[in-house]
Amino acid sequence: xxxxxxxxxxxxxxxxxxxxxxxxxxxxxxxxxxxxxxxxxxxxxxxxxxxxxxxxxxxxxxxxxxxxxxxxxxxxxxxxxxxxxxx
Amino acid sequence: xxxxxxxxxxxxxxxxxxxxxxxxxxxxxxxxxxxxxxxxxxxxxxxxxxxxxxxxxxxxxxxxxxxxxxxxxxxxxxxxxxxxxxxxxxxxxxxxxxxxxxxxxxxxxxxxxxxxxxxxxxxxxxxxxxxxxxxxxxxxxxxxxxxxxxxxxxxxxxxxxxxxxxxxxxxxxxxxxxxxxxxxxxxxxxxxxxxxxxxxxxxxxxxxxxxxxxxxxxxxxxxxxxxxxxxxxxxxxxxxxxxxxxxxxxxxxxxxxxxxxxxxxxxxxxxxxxxxxxxxxxxxxxxxxxxxxxxxxxxxxxxxxxxxxxxxxxxxxxxxxxxxxxxxxxxxxxxxxxxxxxxxxxxxxxxxxxxxxxxxxxxxxxxxxxxxxxxxxxxxxxxxxxxxxxxxxxxxxxxxxxxxxxxxxxxxxxxxxxxxxxxxxxxxxxxxxxxxxxxxxxxxxxxxxxxxxxxxxxxxxxxxxxxxxxxxxxxxxxxxxxxxxxxxxxxxxxxxxxxxxxxxxxxxxxxxxxxxxxxxxxxxxxxxxxxxxxxxxxxxxxxxxxxxxxxxxxxxxx
Numbered sequence: 001x002x003x004x005x006x007x008x009x010x011x012x013x014x015x016x017x018x019x020x021x022x023x024x025x026x027x028x029x030x031x032x033x034x035x036x037x038x039x040x041x042x043x044x045x046x047x048x049x050x051x052x053x054x055x056x057x058x059x060x061x062x063x064x065x066x067x068x069x070x071x072x073x074x075x076x077x078x079x080x081x082x083x084x085x086x087x
Numbered sequence: 088x089x090x091x092x093x094x095x096x097x098x099x100x101x102x103x104x105x106x107x108x109x110x111x112x113x114x115x116x117x118x119x120x121x122x123x124x125x126x127x128x129x130x131x132x133x134x135x136x137x138x139x140x141x142x143x144x145x146x147x148x149x150x151x152x153x154x155x156x157x158x159x160x161x162x163x164x165x166x167x168x169x170x171x172x173x174x175x176x177x178x179x180x181x182x183x184x185x186x187x188x189x190x191x192x193x194x195x196x197x198x199x200x201x202x203x204x205x206x207x208x209x210x211x212x213x214x215x216x217x218x219x220x221x222x223x224x225x226x227x228x229x230x231x232x233x234x235x236x237x238x239x240x241x242x243x244x245x246x247x248x249x250x251x252x253x254x255x256x257x258x259x260x261x262x263x264x265x266x267x268x269x270x271x272x273x274x275x276x277x278x279x280x281x282x283x284x285x286x287x288x289x290x291x292x293x294x295x296x297x298x299x300x301x302x303x304x305x306x307x308x309x310x311x312x313x314x315x316x317x318x319x320x321x322x323x324x325x326x327x328x329x330x331x332x333x334x335x336x337x338x339x340x341x342x343x344x345x346x347x348x349x350x351x352x353x354x355x356x357x358x359x360x361x362x363x364x365x366x367x368x369x370x371x372x373x374x375x376x377x378x379x380x381x382x383x384x385x386x387x388x389x390x391x392x393x394x395x396x397x398x399x400x401x402x403x404x405x406x407x408x409x410x411x412x413x414x415x416x417x418x419x420x421x422x423x424x425x426x427x428x429x430x431x432x433x434x435x436x437x438x439x440x441x442x443x444x445x446x447x448x449x450x451x452x453x454x455x456x457x458x459x460x461x462x463x464x465x466x467x468x469x470x471x472x473x474x475x476x477x478x479x480x481x482x483x484x485x486x487x488x489x490x491x492x493x494x495x496x497x498x499x500x501x502x503x504x505x506x507x508x509x510x511x512x513x514x515x516x517x518x519x520x521x522x523x524x525x526x527x528x529x530x531x532x533x534x535x536x537x538x539x540x541x542x543x544x545x546x547x548x549x550x551x552x553x554x555x556x557x558x559x560x561x562x563x564x565x566x567x568x569x570x571x572x573x574x575x576x577x578x579x580x581x582x583x584x585x586x587x588x589x590x591x592x593x594x595x596x597x598x599x600x601x602x603x604x605x606x607x608x609x610x611x612x613x614x615x616x617x618x619x620x621x622x623x624x625x626x627x628x629x630x631x632x633x634x635x636x637x638x639x640x641x642x643x644x645x
Contacts, residue, residue: 011142018146020277020339022139024332031327033134071132081204082220084135085497086394 033075040065040072047073088364090430091357096177097426101419104181109189109415116565117193119407126200127403136200138405141413147403148417150339151395152188155237155483156544157386157421161429162450163537164382165442167375168365169433172383176429179380179387180422183572187548189414190555190569191393195401196410197562202398203554210557212628219550222621224498225614226390226543230491231520232527233540235315237484239528240449242311246295247288247474248451249305252481254287255341256318259334267328280337284478288341292474312528315485316521322489323496323517331489338482345458345479350427352461358434362442372534373590377583381541386425388576390547392418397551431457449533451480488524495520530607535587539615542584546622549576553629560636581622588615 043061045052047069065072113119130136139147164172195201201209208216241248258280265271265280297305304310322331368375372382385391396414404410435457436442445452458476459469467475496516503510510516527536552573559566592612594600600608 014140014142015146016343018143018148019150019343020146020336021273022143022147023150024328024336026134027327027332029134029137033132071134074130075132075134079201079205081202081216082223082494082498082501083202083204083394083398086223086398086494 036068036072037076040068040076044069048077088360089357090353090360090434093173093426093430094354094423096173097423100177100181101422104185105411105415105419108181109185109411112186112568113189113408113411116559116568117190119193119410121406121408123407125196125404125407126401127405130200136402139403140405141409144400144403144409144413145417148395148400148413149420151399152385152389152392152417153421153424154385154487155234155480156384156389156391156541157425158428158454158480158483159237159450159537160383160386160541161425162432162446162453163372163534164379165362165429165432166366166370166372166446167368167379168363169360169429170364171375171379172429173426175380175383176387176422176425179383180418183548183552183576184388184392184422185415185418186569186572187388187390187551187555188392188396188418189410191396191551192401192404192410192414193407194555194558195397196404196407198558200402203394203551206397206554206558207550207625210554210561211625211632215625215628218621218624220498221502222543222547222550222618222625224495224502225618225621226547227491227495227498228520228523228527229536229540229543229614231319231488231495231524232531233533233536234484234488234491235312235524235528236531236533236536237449237451238315238481238488239308239311240533241451241455241477241480241484242296242315243306243308244448244452245455245473245477246297246305247291247470248477248481249296249311250291250294250299251284251288251474251478252485254290255284255338255478255482256334258283258287259337260330261333262337263329263333266333277337277340280333281340284337284341288474288478289471291478292468292470309529312525315488315528316492316525318485319489319492319524320517320521323493323520324513327493331493334489335486338486342479342482345462345475346424346427348465349458349461352464353427353430355464356461358430360430360433361435361437362433362439366439372538373583373586377579377586378538380579381538381545381583383425384541384544386421386428388545388548388572390544390549390551393548393551428454431461435460451477454480492517492520492524495524526606526610530603531611532604532607535591535611538583538587539611539618542580542587542615543618545576545580546584546618549573549580550622550625552576553625557629557632557636560633560640563640577622577626581619581626584615584619584622588612588619591615 043053043058044065046055046058127136127138131138161172194206198206204216204220207219262276262280265276266273372378400413404413432453445456455473455476458479459472462472462475463469496513499516499519500511552569556566556569556573559569591608595605595608595612
C-alpha cells in the first residue's frame, strides 16, 4: 500500500513536471543544441565536405567534439520542416 | 438534466473508448510492441529524441493540446442546444479524437520520428508537403486571429483582467530571471511568482481597468489588440527563456489550480442544465451541420493534437505501449475539459436570453461567470472569482497566441527568405505575422473567426487521418476505423469552410458590409477559400495515393 502511495505521488509529481516544466527543459536543450551546431559547423564542417577552419585546428578541437559528433551529425543532416518547429 | 449525468456519460465513454476500443486497436491492429526500439531510443540525441517517462509525457501532451479551444468551443456551440454539443463531444472523442492523437504518434514512431511534412511527401505526394506547409501558415494565422480576439474581448469586457495580465507578465519575466540567471530554488521561485500573480488577480478585482485608465481606454478594442500583439512580439523576438517560457510556466499553475478547484465546485454544486437541449438547426453563425462540428474542435477532435503527437511526443516515447495512455488518454481527459465547459455554459444562466447577452460580448464573460460561481462554492468572493476566470481565459489564449506568432515568424522566414533576405530578419517576420493577426482581430467578427479557425483545425485533423490511413494501407493493416472518420471530417470541414467563406464574401459582394467589416470579411473569406483549395488538392492527391497503395497491395508489392 505504501509503495502504491509512493507510486501515485511520484506519478503526480511527474505529471505536474510534464505540465509545467518539461517544455522549458526541451527548449533549453534545443537552444544549447543550436549553439553546439554552430560550433561543430565552424570547427568540424570538413566532415561534411566544406572545410572552413584549417584541419590543424579541427584536429586540436576534435577531442572536445567527439562526444557530440554522432548525435550532432544526425540532428544537422535530418530533414526538417515547419512542423518540426511546432512541437 | 443534471450535470452529474454528463460526467457519468463521460466516464462511460472513456471506459469503453480507452479501456476497450483503444486497447483493441493498440493490441490487435497496430500491434504495439514493448520490445521494439522507439525513435527516442534509436536516435537519442538528448534534445528532440529523448526517452521520457510516460507520466511526464502525459503532462506535456496535455499542456500542449489543452488551450482555450476545448472551453470556448462548447460555450459557443451551446447556441444550438446542449444536446447536439454533448453528443458531438462524446462521439467525436470516441470515434475520431483519440484515433487521430494516438495514430499520429504511432505513425511517426514507426517512421523514425518523421514529421508530417516528410510523411506527406512519402505517403501522399511530393507537392502534398508544400501544400501542407502553406496550409499550416494560414492555419496559424487563424489561430492568432481567433485567440487574439478572445484576449481582446476578455480585456475589454472583464475589467479586472488587465491588471492580472500585467502581474502575470511581470511575475513570468521575474521567474525567467530567477531560474535562469540568479539560479534561485525552483520551488521558491514558483511559489513566489504564482503568489505575485494571485495578488494581481486580487488587485484587478479591487482596481478594474475602467477605474484606473478611464472608460475610453479600458473598453477600446484597438488599443488592447495592439497591446496583445506587442506582448506576442516580445515573445517572438526575445530569447524564449526570457519571456514566453517563464510566463507559460507561471500561467500553467494558475490555470491548473483554477481548473482543479472549478471542477471540485461543479461536483459539489452539480447543477441542472437551464438552457434548452435543442434550439434550432440553423442559427446566426450557420447550420448545425457542418458548423457545429468545427465550432467544437478541441474536446472532440483537433488537428493541432496530431502535430504535437507526431513532431513532439512521438520522439520522446520510450515504449510503444506508452502511446495509448499518452496519445489516447490525454484526448479523453481533454474531453472532460470540454464537458465541464458545456456544464458551465449550460447551467449558470437562468434563461437563454441571459446567455445570449453574455455570449454576445465574448466567451470569456460566460467562462468567468462560471468560474466565479463554482469557485464561490469553495468560499471565494464572486468578484475575485470572476477576475480569476477572466485571467484564466487570457492565459489560455495568449500562451498559445504568443507561440503561434513565434512559429509564424519562423514560417515567414522559411517561405519568403528566397524572395528577399530581409524576410530572414526576426523582427520583419514577427511584424508581418503580428500585423496579419492584428488585422483579423480588428476587423473580423469573433464568431466567424472561431468557425474558420475550427474549420482549419479540423481540416488538419482530416489530413492527419489521411496520412494515417495511407500508412495503414501501405502496412496492409485494417484501415476502415481511420478511413471513415477521415471522410466524415474531410467532407464536414470543407463544407464548413466553404459555407462560412461564401457567406462572408457574399456580404462583401452584395455591399452588406462596409468599413472594417468589409476588410475583415474579405480577408477571412479569402483565407477560408484558400484553405478549401489546399484541402481539395490534398484530397485529390490522397485519393491517388490510396489507389496506388491498394493496387500495390493487391499485386503483393508491399
